[in-house]
Amino acid sequence: MRSAFDFSPFRRSTIGFDRLFDMLEESHVGNGDNYPPFDLVMVGDDEYRIDLAVAGFRRDDIDITAQQNQLIVRGKRSDEDGTDYVHRGIATREFERRFGLADHIHVTGADLHDGLLSISLVREIPEAMKPRTIEIGGATDAGQKKIDNKARETA
Structure with a gap:
């Protein structure tokens, strides 16, 4: 499905901007499912955190994969735990969340605590891509003397 643009x-x-346009077109595509809810947090200048609310899921139920500028978080929990529920309001359905990562963004770790x-x-x-200052070279003393001598000869 294409976007309106x-x-x-x-x-x-x-x-070289193909991936950007693909991401813009895909941003309008989706099933509208917003489960599980998440927050994007800027921790520092170059540090970020994604917080997903995954109540009821254990570490073994969640799979995190980083590949080709994309972070994929999947959750799958077995429904059969031997409990006889009268009402089941805590969602345990499977989920898959995809996050597009910019170049040079790396996942450094993950932690599950209190359902988050x-x-x-x-x-x-x-280092090769960071801005660097370029020194401006000047004429050497010998080179400057030659220029000065030529200027005197023509005068």
Whole structure:
């Protein structure tokens, strides 16, 4: 399903932004399921955290996979635990949440505590991609003398 916007003019005139346009088009696609609810938290300048409310799920019920700039969190809990419920209001259905990760974002860890799954992320920009200051070189003394001598000869 395509979005309401046509990105084809931008695709024709830009190079290397295909993934961005794919993400924009996919953002309108979905089943509308917002389970489990989550928060995105900025912990520091280059540190983030995703908090998912996964009440009733154990560590063994949750699978976290990071691949190709995407984080996938899946949960599957068996319904049969031998308990005879009169009413079951705590959701135990399967879920899959996908998060698009920017370049150089890495998952550093995950923790499950009090029904809240916290996934830590950090942006690690390679040294070669960081801005650097370029020194401006000047003419050497010998080179400057040659320029000065030529200027005198023509005068």
